[in-house]
Amino acid sequence: DLMSDDQSSLPRDLQDKYLLTRRIGTGVCGEVRLAFERSTCRKFAVKIINKKNFQSEGTATRNAKTEIDILQRVDHPCLIKTEDFYQTEESFYIVLELMEGGELFHRVKSKQQLNESVAKLYFYQMLRAVEYLHSNGIIHRDLKPENILLSSQDDVCLIKVTDFNQSRILEEAVLMRTLCGTPSYLAPEVFTHASTTGYGLAVDAWSLGVLLFVCLGGYPPFHESFGHQSVTDQIIRGEFTMVQSKWTSVSDQAKDVVRKLLVVDPMKRMSIEEALQHPWLQDQKMLETAHRLMYPSAEGGGAAAAMEAESTSGRHLRKRGREGDGEEQH
Ligand SMILES: C/C(=N\O)c1ccc(O)cc1O
Secondary structure (H helix, E strand, O other): OHHHOOOOOOOHHHHHHEEEEEEEEEEOOEEEEEEEEOOOOOEEEEEEEEHHHOOOHHHHHHHHHHHHHHHHHOOOOOEOOEEEEEEOOOEEEEEEEOOOOEEHHHHHHHHOOOOHHHHHHHHHHHHHHHHHHHHOOEEOOOOOHHHEEEOOOOOOOOEEEOOHHHOEEHHHHHHHHHHHOOHHHOOHHHHOOHHHOOHHHHHHHHHHHHHHHHHHHOOOOOOOOOOOOOHHHHHHHOOOOOOHHHHOOOOHHHHHHHHHHOOOOOOOOOOHHHHHHOHHHOOHHHHHHHHHHHOOOOOOOHHHHHHHHHHHHHHOOOOOOOOOOOOOOO
């Protein structure tokens, strides 16, 4: 039973605050368990990152630190919020908000393919989440159905992007690499960050194209079962396969979004901003539903209130805690 559950290997202060129960997700770097905050019985997801799963100690710590730092600073309705984090010699424990609908991966699998209006509602929210990350100089780099979580079992629900451990704070990564070289030939904008929004951001646009393809078609665009080419070759050539039977009921506009995102040349690929302006997403009914889900407290509702919420809180990173620089460990 729950009370006798073996919690011995967990950090003492994590155990004192939370009761960890069954596994609800698995990731490349560990597992996710359902947890109850003992004082309130509120439910959370605790992600356990096993340090030795990374190739070297340094990377593990750096990756997890980056992930934790990013998780703590981001603040958007379609991004998973961090509640707490702890660590032991062998693992990190990140307490995250729970999404009762689980992973998009399982939703698409159980429905074969999503109907177009549901796929559009989810895709719009993903675009908003990634737009926010990019406006704060963060590339996700690992967008896939396992990293998109659903808030409920209903089709019409809020979605949230998670799993930032592949993320890279743009300015650090790009600037470090750039400044390794001799600065004398670098243009001024390199130093003023104007240029850090290079092709790097476009990797997330590609992944969103793959995600939309999977939601609409119910299967991945690049797969070893399609012809003789390896998946890598199919990707490098941008040769995706739209199986007729699966795509006849999908609108030309939806297919147009997929085709403009799955473009090999990052400079020719449709950007997140352009995708948000695409005709397929100029759908007032969907936009109202999305904003009602994203900004439930916007009293009176309406696109204006939601735009207001988006323009004020929707863009900025949360301030670090007053004490220390946010580096305090439990
Ligand atoms: C990582 C995570 N939440 O943050 C999560 C992962 C899997 C799942 O089924 C539910 C969840 O809430």
